[in-house]
Amino acid sequence: MISIKDYAKEKGVSYEAIRQSVDRYKDELEGHVIKQGKTRYLDDVAAAILDSKRAGNPVVIVNEDKDERIAALEKENKALLQRVAALQDQLLQEKERVTLLQQEKIELLQPPEVPEEPKKWWQFWK
Structure with missing residues (x-):
């Protein structure tokens, strides 16, 4: 005779797993x-x-080597951070380009400055 606790230890499983098995198969x-x-x-x-x-x-x-998985995730994380930095640089360049285009558009929409005609001699006293 063996206790459920000792049986579980011998089989390399938890006490609770064996206790549930005993309850599951109680008729047998x-x-x-x-x-x-x-x-x-x-x-x-x-x-x-x-x-x-x-x-x-x-x-x-399933015994998966955690160190390899962690290393792979760290490598992926580093690559993603580099990609984010590159996209941020691209975004800043596009923002500068948009700003320049807006300034150019404003300049084009302003009415041209018409040079003032010189006054005629009779207009000096007015």
């Missing part, structure tokens, strides 16, 4: 799970039943 495990105080124990038949159920539903653990 009836008579094979013994409770003494607050501790529940599995006999050999219960352990075999749980082993067979767990073999049918294997837990797949």
